[in-house]
Amino acid sequence: MKARVHVMLKTGVLDPQGEAVRHALGALGFDGVEAVRQGKVIELDLAETDPAKAEAEVKAMCEKLLANTVIERYEIALD
Amino acid sequence: MKARVHVMLKTGVLDPQGEAVRHALGALGFDGVEAVRQGKVIELDLAETDPAKAEAEVKAMCEKLLANTVIERYEIALD
Numbered sequence: 001m002k003a004r005v006h007v008m009l010k011t012g013v014l015d016p017q018g019e020a021v022r023h024a025l026g027a028l029g030f031d032g033v034e035a036v037r038q039g040k041v042i043e044l045d046l047a048e049t050d051p052a053k054a055e056a057e058v059k060a061m062c063e064k065l066l067a068n069t070v071i072e073r074y075e076i077a078l079d
Numbered sequence: 080m081k082a083r084v085h086v087m088l089k090t091g092v093l094d095p096q097g098e099a100v101r102h103a104l105g106a107l108g109f110d111g112v113e114a115v116r117q118g119k120v121i122e123l124d125l126a127e128t129d130p131a132k133a134e135a136e137v138k139a140m141c142e143k144l145l146a147n148t149v150i151e152r153y154e155i156a157l158d
Contacts, residue, residue, distance in 0.1 A: 021121065036122065
């Protein structure tokens with residue numbers, strides 16, 4: 001079973017990387033970009049085949065390793 | 080209009096960051112993880128309201144800045 005995890009900075013946390021991208025896009029002539037946030041996406045191939053168990057396992061991975069929950073939020077999507 | 084861009088290494092390109100995550104998950108006791116790929120996700124707030132034009136604009140951003148198309152592939156999703 002495959003899982004895709006998005007890890008983004010929480011709203012209100014300054015995102016200098018996103019800000020740098022927005023600035024660079026402006027410099028390239030893309031004027032219509034109002035805001036940019038950059039995060040991580042992690043694709044996992046899991047041996048687990050039960051969706052509920054897989055989701056619980058991925059949630060534990062996020063809490064323990066993949067996300068810093070003080071400043072980051074995560075979303076889990078299972079395929 | 081909002082757009083979300085995923086930038087992942089192409090299949091066959093070595094992903095040391097994903098490999099490091101897989102190894103760290105194994106060390107934490109998550110044994111059922113067969114493969115991990117890590118990429119970037121970029122969320123854009125665009126002034127453009129026409130979906131076709133927005134997609135074309137984001138595609139140009141990917142080709143020029145957001146992705147290194149020699150080793151990375153990208154996916155665009157519009158909200």
